[in-house]
Amino acid sequence: MPPKQQISAPRSESELLANARRIAGLTLAQLAERAGTALPDSFHNAKGWVGQIIEQQLGATASNLPEPDFQYLGVELKTLPLNRQGLPQETTYVCTVPLLDNEGLHWENSWVRRKLQRVLWVPVEADKQIPLPQRRIGTALLWSPTPPQEAILRQDWEELMELIVTGRLEQISARHGTWLQIRPKAANAKALCTTYDADGRPAETLPRGFYLRTAFTRTILNDHYANHS
């Protein structure tokens, strides 16, 4: 195994895109080789493998901090698993849902908005019929929400946060929200955290995360291809 290559943090969006172009078209086997690491036999015990290796290869700096991956650029990196038809097949995790100290929180300073302000989407083949080593990295695209897109994200966020601030978290299912949804985001069902119930009393609950529906990430890819064809 060759030694790990240290990739320095990109200083501009064009440097970041140039880094992304260097891995576009590689198979996961080639990506692993380039990173000097072994490709797991399956993702069952390595669910974040692709995302973490691509972060490393593009020079991301935020590690697991609640910050955009490229702090200096304010750009978030997201891999986008594609199905056989080339469409996103999984929802995209955005950030943790604030269950405490969330009064007076507005869309403008929310983590969701900060993270989605500028995103580098890196498509990766994820069709289970393709063996892991043969799956390929796609061409990355840099994206910001259009005003109509942001309006819907904002509406989703405000409706969901209103339920949370008023102690109705347990009423929220993954069916709420047009493009944003809230789902559990935890190590397991026993990893609880604290929130407040409708009476303002502390209550234990599962940590939650905001996720983007595949219907939304599909429109992002669609719009991009429509403008670049």
Add this chain to the structure above:
DNA sequence: TACTGATCATTC
């Protein structure tokens, strides 16, 4: 087949 609810690894 899409979607929801559950889960895995790592870092700090």
Add this chain to the structure above:
DNA sequence: GAATGATCAGTA
């Protein structure tokens, strides 16, 4: 424990 990186897997 709580944040990051996500995919798994049962079922509607």
